[in-house]
Amino acid sequence: MPDDSASDTKGQIPTNLRLLLILEEVSRAGVPVSPAALSEALGLPKPTIHRLLTTAEEQEFLQRDIDGRSYGPGRRLRRLAGNTLSSQRLRTERLLIMQALAREVGETCNLAAPGRFGMVYLDRVETLWPLRIQLPVGTQVPFHCTASGKMYLSSLRTDKLNRFLSWMDLKPVTKRTISDKDVLVEELGSTRARGYATDDEEFMDDMVAVAVPLRDSEGRLLTTLSMHAPRQRHDLASLSKMIPQLREAADRLETLGLN
Known part of the structure; x- marks a missing residue:
């Protein structure tokens, strides 16, 4: 031996x-x-x-x-990575960036990372509006019908994405959920091309959302930064006008994560 x-x-x-x-x-x-x-x-x-x-x-x-x-x-390594991202110094600086973004856009902002069965919220800054959508830190949301989840799926190589979709349950959550694999693949192609993902009442009735990626030093998606709002304040078109602010904050968070 x-x-x-x-x-x-x-x-x-x-x-x-x-x-x-x-x-x-x-x-x-x-x-x-x-x-x-x-x-x-x-x-x-x-x-x-x-x-x-x-x-x-x-x-x-x-x-x-x-x-x-x-x-x-595995489970413990993913948890270790999440705990590292949430270390006190980094989290304090991260929340300051997210708070500034939330004040600027006036809506709730979320940082999420891919888990085994969905996207998991790592951090969150709430809007000051009394009408808000409650999705606390630690919440796990589906890949196929959320802006953060679709952003992650769009980053996968074609072979891995096909494997993912072969076992994923694309069950409708609302009447607008994309539950057809071919349609979802087309949507993910559009997401990849424009560099941000959308959720047009696909995860929750009367809620719209957009998300952008945060990447590591090798250009791989690490987490996503998103914002969502009730349709009473924004439709998808008006929320999407805030993508530049979302991207600017994501760039600052990426720099923070690489230092």
């Missing part, structure tokens, strides 16, 4: 760092990663990689992809 202490082709990696580097590589890749790819990237023996992957899977830091061989972030 190969010795885990054998020399690494990319230098000696201390034993207590190996699992952390595997988690870092899986997170960096942005797609499920095979043991062979991890072995090549890190210069660690394959038996070592398999042993560490087994531990990470048992502890729910990683989970197997649909192919049964590759690995992606």
